[in-house]
Amino acid sequence: MKSVLYLITVICLSIGLFASSIQASDTEVNFSEHIAPIVFNNCTSCHRPNEAAPFSLINYRDVQKRGELIMTVIEDRYMPPWHAYSKNYVFQDHRGLSQSEIGLMAKWMDNGMAEGDPSKMPEMPKFTEGWQLGEPDLVVSMKEGFTLYAEGADIYRNFVIPLNLDEDKWIKAIEFRPGKRTVVHHSLFYFDTSGDARRRDEADPITGYKTMGGTNQGTGSLGGWAVGGIPKLLPEGLAFRLPKESDFILSTHFHPSGKEETEVSTVGFYFSDETPTQRFTRLQLPPAFGALAGVNIPPGDPNYTKKDLFELPVDVKAFAVNAHAHYLGKSMKMTATLPDGEVTELLTISDWDFSWQEQYRYEDYVFLPAGTRIDATVVWDNSEDNIHNPNNPPIRVHWGRESGDEMGSVTLSIVPANPDEFDQLRTAIRTHTHVGQTRAKIQRTRNNANRTGNLGEGQIQQLIKKFDKDGDGKLSREERKAARTAFGR
Ligand code: HEC
Known part of the structure; x- marks a missing residue:
């Protein structure tokens, strides 16, 4: 009898212990010790005052009052925003929560979002204020502010910043600093030596101009910035060439914030005195x-x-x-x-x-x-x-x-x-583009010909001229093959 009682006691005790150990591990998931580190490392870079995200996630209340919304966006992998994947290669500054981090967040929410002991909170990460890469070699700003409405569709706008450089420069990095972080979503950078951007800007009565992209002669891409982006130096030995007398073009995407804002963006250039050891x-x-x-x-x-x-x-x-x-x-x-x-x-x-x-x-x-x-x-x-x-x-x-x-x-x-x-x-890449141009031209010709049912005599002559490499006035087998390849057949 004694031993039976003993056994029951042991069983009860161990069940009790077991139960309390479950409880203990549940209450163990608390904000201060477990959730704050996840949020600080993955969310706060954007979700803090004067940054692009619409609210801050810097303390218990911020996170707790949005619990359900936060759970939805992390389970859908909508936040933290990241779109690039590769099974084989790793990207720098990859943003994303692991399955176990998401699991921990879910557990915390399911169990009532305990705060835990605030003295156990990790320190807020230190975000470098000001220039992330140190003092730039050249700092320029938009000549005039661009005012955007409080509410309405997103806005895309290009801005011209004359640089007035009297020599070519080698750029190691460009750092973009929006004036109003709550409205600027991303900006792509170009240079323009053709004067085309200036003309478009002058033709448009308000600051900047509207057309997108920089695919003209005399223009080149210099990278870009998006919310949360960290400016980076190009790999060792590489630099962008910035031709003298270039205008710098910002092609910016704005999200209206609910408040009218005037944006003046600032850009810092980091130059290299050394000619790059190789070109990219x-x-x-x-x-x-x-x-x-x-x-x-x-x-x-x-x-x-x-x-x-x-x-x-x-x-x-x-x-x-x-x-x-x-x-x-x-x-x-x-x-x-x-x-x-x-x-x-x-x-x-x-x-x-x-x-x-x-x-x-x-x-x-x-x-x-x-x-x-x-x-x-x-x-x-x-x-x-x-x-x-x-x-x-x-x-x-x-x-x-x-x-x-x-x-x-x-x-x-x-x-x-x-x-x-x-x-x-580079020649091989240019040839590829050139073949694309030829193919596009032939496609247009063919579409026109299809409309009339047949290739016109003039178009046939054009094709012969284009592919008759040995100049004998007709297309040999090889030349016909080249033409067919260009046709994409
Ligand atoms: C790179 C910047 C960045 C990071 C990092 C980031 N966010 Fe966001 N977040 C945004 C921006 C910008 C918006 C508003 C616009 C949008 O939805 O794209 C937003 C919106 C949200 C919203 C509102 C969604 C809605 O549609 O109402 C939630 C909730 C949110 N973020 C939670 C988080 C959480 C939790 C993390 C960390 C796990 C996180 N975010 C990390 C930039 C960021």
Whole structure:
């Protein structure tokens, strides 16, 4: 009897212990010790006063009162915002919660969001105020403020900042500082030596001008900034060339904040005195932001797709990748098929969001041997299910530079593994673009010919002129083959 009692006591005790140990581990999940570190490391860089996110997440109350909303956005992986994935390569500054962090947040919410002991809170991370990369070599600002309304559609606007440089410069980094962080979402940087941007600016009665993109002669891309972005130096030995007398162009995307605001952005340039030890270039597929790809998206099509590919003529090292499309963009992918047949993923964006146009830097250079085939796919969604579709009902959309038009491409930033092979690499990329131009031209000719039922005599003559490499007035087998390749047949 005694022993039975003893047994029961032991059982009761251990059940009690067991139960209390469950309780203990549940109450153990508390804000101060477990949740604050997750929030501080993943959310507070944007969710703090005077930053872009609409509210702060810097203390218990901030998080607790939005519990359900926060759970929704982290389970959907809508927050922290991050769109770039690769099975094979790691991106710098990757933002994202692990499954176990999400699990811990869920447990905390389910158990009533205990605060815990505030003295156990970690310190708020120290965010560098002011210039993140130290004092720049040149600081410039927009000449005039741009005033945006309190409420309404997002605004895209380009601003011209004359730099008045009397010599070419090598840029190691550009740091962008919005005047009003609550309204500026992202900004892409260009230089312009053609004067075209100035003319557009002068022709427009208010500050800046409207057309998007910088695909003209005499212009070049210099990267960009998006909310939460950390300015970075280019890898060792690389620099952007900034031609003398360039104007600097900011192509900025604004979210109205509910309050009228006037934006004056400031930009800091970090120059290098040393000539870069090697040059880098960009492989954009399809080239010219898709201008040559015949982008012509029927209304209602949820999966309009364009593909392009390029075979590397020399060994290459990739250091960054980015994608571009407008509102109808849906997904992008770039893969590398290595000479041994292995396929690696350079970039996958499965949920394109126009708001997050970032350049993604690889943690380490990605080595791609000569003979590697790079494939890019851009998919657009012109159905009414695309919540970003500006047209309801959807309408046909073509390639163009206005935000209501579409563009689409994936761009890989690369150096040849052997710097002496730079010209060979660049020539191959230019040839690829040129073939695209020719193909686009032939396509137009063919469309016209199809309309009349046949190729006109003049068009045939044009084709012969273009592909008759040996100049004998007719197309040999080889030349016909080249023409067919250019036709994409
Ligand atoms: C890189 C900046 C950035 C980071 C990091 C970030 N956010 Fe956000 N967050 C934003 C911006 C900007 C918005 C408002 C616009 C939007 O929805 O894109 C926002 C909106 C939200 C919203 C409101 C969504 C809605 O539709 O009402 C919630 C909730 C949120 N964030 C939670 C979080 C949490 C939790 C984290 C960390 C796990 C986090 N965010 C990390 C920038 C960020």
